[in-house]
Amino acid sequence: MISFDFQYERPESIEEAVQAFQRADSAGLEPIYYSGGTEIISMARLNLLRTGAVIDIKGIPECNVMAVRQDRFVIGSAITLTNVVEANLYPLLSETSRNVADFTNRNKITIGGNLCGKFYYREALLPFLLADSQVVLAGAGGLRQVPIDLVMNGEPRLEKGELLVQIISEARYLALPFITVKKTKQEKIDYPIVRVTGLRAAEGIRMAFSGVSEAAFRSRELEEVLNDTALPVQERIEVAIRRWPYPILNDILSSAAYRTFVLRNTLTDAMEALERRRL
Amino acid sequence: MNGHPGSVKFEIELLVNDKSHHAAIRAADTLLRVLREHLGLTGAKAGCENGDCGACTVHVDGVPIKSCMMLAIEARGSRIATIEGLRNTPIQQAFVDHFAFQCGFCTPGFIMVCHALAEHRPKAGDDVIQEWLQSNICRCTSYEEIGAAIKSVLRWQG
Incomplete structure (x- = not known):
């Protein structure tokens, strides 16, 4: 059970929601917006999150x-x-x-x-x-x-x-060629060790990542490297990994070394797939 | 109707298994806790209470939902169905026929998911069955039998 109490409001307009937040904030209730709520309920049950006011946006x-x-x-x-x-x-x-x-x-x-x-x-x-x-x-x-x-x-x-x-x-x-690959430790539905998504746009490949670091991101610098046709694909990938903008995670799901190994292989597969799906 | 900070409770009306129920709850009470502790509907089981095991699955407006991952107050105005509301459905008989349980703790959750699957996707193939049943865990590992049970119902409907 959730061990603390909070106020619940379900506004029916954007204005009502913002006003409800401001009112609760002024009252020192540390309000949060609530939609599906699965993360909020999980964290609240573990006392990893506290709030005095929940503003449910599903009625907007x-x-x-x-x-x-x-x-x-x-x-x-x-x-x-x-x-x-x-x-x-x-x-x-x-x-x-x-x-x-x-x-x-x-x-x-x-x-x-x-x-x-x-x-x-x-x-x-x-x-x-x-x-x-x-x-x-x-x-x-x-x-x-x-x-x-x-x-x-x-x-x-x-x-x-x-x-x-x-x-x-x-x-x-919406209709551009794409790839999305999720690598997990065990089940398909686990959090990703590596998630690579890619789109082949007119100017080249775009890529964004999750699970590799403590951030989900897209990096123009990495894309520049990955689209540098002067280099062989494998070398581009090595340069991209060396220039990774965040520390590579080392946690219970995977060591940093294994994550890097999976990232390298996934990037190779993703680049090949997007090349095949050239416009 | 809003709750208030502190330990204030307020009355809520919930439509469960086509019956109106009233309960004095906290805004922080999950649907699972209200079903079990306020309404005496203990068919939905409190397993992990973390959205992982699926033992607490109920239907909200016909959609399978883990009741530990929903505040009871969110369900106001919705039609809630629990395992107690199912009577003589094909999937219940199929679980018996295929010995699709051992200890039985996970069974209500599995049946609620399977029943929804049969209702919404009566022609579901293996991929869809696997996708839906990934939501639930059976520690006795009756997965083969549960798979056979749902497939028999889908065939039965087809």
């Missing part, structure tokens, strides 16, 4: 949108991963979401929770980084739309009290 219409409109793919933060997989509007996102946790948990886990949670895997973030998506954020100053790269690449950098409402991607990215 804008957070429940998923559609392609006027060459834009719009997805609300309260859409579950199961719905993402079944709708399959952005195949790279669907395939990447498919093994994020098990099926029943995916009925509860939402896009917003996966992107904004404390766990650093954030696998559903990677397809949006590759598509140069924009995020719609709601805060005390109203709505703002910014590149996802600015506020999510590496780690979430939302301002206090800001609510992730939607993610918007240009439709031209």
